[in-house]
Amino acid sequence: MAVAIAIAAILIAAAAAVLLTQGRLRSSVGALSRETRRRDAGSATTSKAVKTPDAATTDEHDEEAESAGARARAGEARSSAASGLPAVESTAAEWSPVDEEELGVTRRQFFNRGIVAGILFATAGFGASALAFIWPSGKGGFGGKISAGKLADILAAIDEKKAPFYVPEARSYVTRYPTEDIAAAKKAGYPSAILPSLEDGFIVEYQKCPHLGCRVPWCGSSQWFECPCHGSKYNRVGEKRDGPAPRGMSLVAAEVSNGDLVINTGIILPGLPIGTDSTKQKPEGPSCI
Numbered sequence: 001m002a003v004a005i006a007i008a009a010i011l012i013a014a015a016a017a018v019l020l021t022q023g024r025l026r027s028s029v030g031a032l033s034r035e036t037r038r039r040d041a042g043s044a045t046t047s048k049a050v051k052t053p054d055a056a057t058t059d060e061h062d063e064e065a066e067s068a069g070a071r072a073r074a075g076e077a078r079s080s081a082a083s084g085l086p087a088v089e090s091t092a093a094e095w096s097p098v099d100e101e102e103l104g105v106t107r108r109q110f111f112n113r114g115i116v117a118g119i120l121f122a123t124a125g126f127g128a129s130a131l132a133f134i135w136p137s138g139k140g141g142f143g144g145k146i147s148a149g150k151l152a153d154i155l156a157a158i159d160e161k162k163a164p165f166y167v168p169e170a171r172s173y174v175t176r177y178p179t180e181d182i183a184a185a186k187k188a189g190y191p192s193a194i195l196p197s198l199e200d201g202f203i204v205e206y207q208k209c210p211h212l213g214c215r216v217p218w219c220g221s222s223q224w225f226e227c228p229c230h231g232s233k234y235n236r237v238g239e240k241r242d243g244p245a246p247r248g249m250s251l252v253a254a255e256v257s258n259g260d261l262v263i264n265t266g267i268i269l270p271g272l273p274i275g276t277d278s279t280k281q282k283p284e285g286p287s288c289i
């Protein structure tokens, strides 16, 4: 729901930006330059003159007057040139290039707007995708709560195979925790988020080795976890017993809901410090590495 709202907000913001950009460009298109307005006024005057009954006579008079004026200005220019004086200043309007932006949507404007709109929509799409990707999922999948099945069945499978119950979706192992050692666990400093699962007789260990991140496999003969990468060893409940690892295996919070074991992969806590040995479990056979 929150992701949908965020995506909608980004798309609305992008659309608003495009509309604002287009509105600003459109407002500049309607304005005429001073030169254009003057030219239009001249055309209007000429049109009016054509509509009057005495148009022909007026035109002849105007042409004669203009010719006389032109001849007079030419005479003045010639006499000024002959006498070495500066020519009379022209009253003609200065030419200025036509502003293409005022004539309508040019090809350049069209492409500019297209590029801006494309960038905005691509950015909005990318932002929405990234947001949806990083948004934490409330349930299901790694990072959320994962149902591993009935706790009673899981514990029975552990006892029968004398091996941890592996939950691939949670990337975690479920092993037995002896309830008689809970006092020692509390004394050793087990986090409060983990204690409920210990009281239910199990513990969930994250599969990643705290040394350099290898997946730690279970060794059936020693009944320990043994990392083949650099030889770190952990007892059944993930407490470090040997090797270069800086601490015990990371622990995952879990709860029992209606008899189902629910692993909360959103809460993965660092393992216990070196030296912790709450269960006093010794290797029960030869090592695997």
Ligand code: FES
Binding pocket: 209, 210, 211, 212, 213, 214, 227, 228, 229, 230, 231, 232, 243, 244, 245
């Ligand atoms: S990664 Fe496991 S011991 Fe180094």
